Amino acid sequence: MQEKALSWQIEIPLITNRFIILNVVKGTILTLLLLFVILGLIFGLTNGAGGLKVAIIACLWVGVFIVAISIFTLAVVLQNKYPLEYIIDDKGITMQSQSGRAKTAHRLALILGLLTGGLGAIAAGAAGIRSERFVCLWKGVKSVRLYPDKKVVAAKQNIIQTMYVFCTDDKYKEASHLIMEKAAK
Secondary structure (H helix, E strand, C coil): CCCCCEEEEEEEECCCCHHHHHHHHHHHHHHHHHHHHHHHHHHHHHHCHHHHHHHHHHHHHHHHHHHHHHHHHHHHHCCCEEEEEEEECCCEEEEEECCHHHHHHHHHHHHHHHHHCCHHHHHHHHHHHHCCEEEEEHHHCCEEEEECCCCEEEEECCCCCEEEEECCCCCHHHHHHHHHHHHHC
């Protein structure tokens, strides 16, 4: 028997939200580690220790660029707010972007990438479009952590992926109970 879904919409702050900033930091660190492995191999094999120093400097500059672009995007493009819709049902948790600005930016990046042949823009646009709707299935939830003071439920899927469920004051108690119950099965 299928239960009635619990759903709500919420607008979350971005730059002042520790969960969003944590994801930006994790994404930046993973990107820089991958970049360092690639550049470290290329420069290290050709120039030894001096090449590794160049790779580290290059990664630091890329890190500064990623942080600057992230802050600009969160603060200016998205105006430090992001509207979301959550639906909790028998299958899992669905998080869907309600941001017209984000949807426009994703499609614009994809179109510009296709027109110019820019693989990075194509990938960014496609990844953005893909992330506009994310479903976290109950069978994939490994653990759940509650943040009652922030009205947030974190459904951890693996070492990298955690879905943060941002709740309104009136939905937190019901959502956290439902998520804990469904994830435990």
